[in-house]
């Protein structure tokens with residue numbers, strides 16, 4: 645099996661500060677990986693580099709065997725769900741937030757049915773009544789699970805999770821673990837949560853921008 649993501653001796657410099665040095669790793673489809681390390685060690689920078697948000701100084705990032713370029717970064721973004729601590733839902737109600745992407749041509753033919761919407765919410769321990777709530781009035785943990793639900797509805801296979809478990813209670817966290825037990829979903833996460841780390845199949849430890 646070929647890696648879905650591969651960093652080959654990647655160094656990243658932002659404002660003349662080196663934030664990643666010579667980072668190499670590979671992730672196979674279906675793997676659940678976690679980036680660990682102290683605050684400021686470069687964990688989020690790995691995710692941002694993959695999304696084309698940091699300039700690569702040297703080395704190559706490969707996504708599905710293709711080198712990351714300004715043109716190919718769109719492919720990464722379209723295959724990926726990035727979920728941060730406080731995801732932007734960019735719509736008035738939760739229902740609108742979930743259905744927004746399906747207004748666009750690329751997804752118009754895959755608009756989910758009501759029963760599919762409910763099924764995804766239930767898998768994530770979210771009540772159906774959340775659909776009519778204002779997206780600005782739901783909690784951080786609920787926003788994260790709505791962003792995750794949106795990724796699932798869109799059929800995304802790669803999930804970049806930045807400190808996602810920090811706002812989740814034990815039951816919601818278990819629901820998220822269960823969703824990611826799907827062998828078709830690949831996860832690259834950042835966390836300080838030992839329980840999450842224990843569930844992952846690969847642990848990458850970063851120290852001052854280097855993989856140890």
Ligand SMILES: Nc1ncnc2c1ncn2[C@@H]1O[C@H](COP(=O)(O)OP(=O)(O)OP(=O)(O)O)[C@@H](O)[C@H]1O
Pocket residue numbers: 658659661663681682683684685686687688689690834
């Ligand atoms: N846009 C930027 N400009 C300058 N420095 C940056 C930028 N983004 C990140 N850095 C620096 O790069 C280093 C790594 O940051 P990063 O956010 O990747 O760390 P982290 O390991 O995710 O930290 P935390 O656990 O606190 O979120 C830090 O020293 C940070 O200050």
